Amino acid sequence: MMSKSKDLFSFEGYAIPLPLLMATGGGPDTFSVISETHIRNITETCGLGPGMNVLEIGCGIGRDAIPLTKILGPNDSYLGIDIIRDSINWCSSNISRRHSNFRFLHFDIKDQLHNPGGTFKTADLPIPLENSGTDLIILQSVFTHMFERDIVFYLQEFRRVLRPNGRIYATCFIVDPLVLRSARATNLTQYDLSFKFSVGRGCYINNPEVPAGAVAYEYDAICRMVRRAGLLPAQDYLRGGWSGLYENTKDGQDVLILKPKTDSVPSHEIIDAQEAYLGAIEKRLDASEPHYDGTPLPRPTKWKLW
Numbered sequence: 482m483m484s485k486s487k488d489l490f491s492f493e494g495y496a497i498p499l500p501l502l503m504a505t506g507g508g509p510d511t512f513s514v515i516s517e518t519h520i521r522n523i524t525e526t527c528g529l530g531p532g533m534n535v536l537e538i539g540c541g542i543g544r545d546a547i548p549l550t551k552i553l554g555p556n557d558s559y560l561g562i563d564i565i566r567d568s569i570n571w572c573s574s575n576i577s578r579r580h581s582n583f584r585f586l587h588f589d590i591k592d593q594l595h596n597p598g599g600t601f602k603t604a605d606l607p608i609p610l611e612n613s614g615t616d617l618i619i620l621q622s623v624f625t626h627m628f629e630r631d632i633v634f635y636l637q638e639f640r641r642v643l644r645p646n647g648r649i650y651a652t653c654f655i656v657d658p659l660v661l662r663s664a665r666a667t668n669l670t671q672y673d674l675s676f677k678f679s680v681g682r683g684c685y686i687n688n689p690e691v692p693a694g695a696v697a698y699e700y701d702a703i704c705r706m707v708r709r710a711g712l713l714p715a716q717d718y719l720r721g722g723w724s725g726l727y728e729n730t731k732d733g734q735d736v737l738i739l740k741p742k743t744d745s746v747p748s749h750e751i752i753d754a755q756e757a758y759l760g761a762i763e764k765r766l767d768a769s770e771p772h773y774d775g776t777p778l779p780r781p782t783k784w785k786l787w
């Protein structure tokens with residue numbers, strides 16, 4: 482049961498300060514629906530359940546951590562890391578106080594949007610977890626604010642801490658010509674996600690004044706980063722609803738499900754899905770629907786998965 486007071490948002494028995502909640506990128510009206518969606522999707526795709534050690538990067542104000550306290554057992558562990566000090570302090574004082582197996586850590590990484598006074602770069606701070614002990618790593622709308630060098634650093638750290646059968650669940654914005662065209666035409670989100678600024682190597686930003694405000698990648702760029710870290714897609718990525726191109730989507734953003742690279746190649750299922758999708762893009766581009774605003778669209782590239 483939820484209720485709202487002036488400065489606090491009541492969620493699952495916790496009173497969350499509204500200014501910290503607003504820093505997660507959504508408002509109180511969508512907080513619990515998004516939380517439920519996150520947990521449902523992670524459960525369906527990564528087998529979330531008791532007996533798991535979980536790491537969450539960019540945990541914010543505990544939108545996922547709070548429901549996870551009801552899913553993980555007392556001997557399981559959860560570590561939440563974020564760069565907003567006040568959010569981490571709140572999570573420690575409120576969530577860890579009730580659940581001592583839930584720990585929260587502030588990474589004082591400098592970031593124009595979330596921590597402008599920060600001291601460190603992402604690559605200065607290794608994740609303080611042992612090798613091969615983590616079952617699940619969650620990032621909800623975090624790679625949507627990061628650039629390649631830092632994403633690769635995190636992914637390499639994830640490869641180190643993940644168990645061989647572990648999974649990474651990471652949302653992001655993945656663009657191709659059709660997605661860009663649809664996003665620019667539909668403009669469904671409150672953030673005006675048109676990604677008109679290509680900054681090279683398959684990376685697009687929305688606003689040059691706040692480059693990390695929203696960052697999108699072509700799938701080939703994502704695969705390059707994933708490959709460099711010794712990871713692989715565990716399945717085809719889930720298409721999100723943000724661009725308006727896809728129907729019946731599971732999340733607003735696109736979702737990567739990654740695993741450590743133990744086989745030499747990804748499964749045929751993934752390769753077939755990619756071939757089919759690239760073919761569909763080419764066909765629809767060749768039908769040459771007029772571009773919505775004349776902004777040049779990239780040609781699709783063939784994804785190199787390994």
Ligand SMILES: C[S@@+](CC[C@H](N)C(=O)[O-])C[C@H]1O[C@@H](n2cnc3c(N)ncnc32)[C@H](O)[C@@H]1O
Pocket residue numbers: 504505506538539540541542543544545562563564565588590592595603620621622623626627
């Ligand atoms: C859009 S918010 C989402 C918060 C949370 N995942 C949720 O869904 O409620 C993005 C979060 O990522 C955090 N963040 C941004 N860059 C980060 C980095 N390099 N390392 C860890 N967290 C980061 C921000 O501080 C912010 O809390």
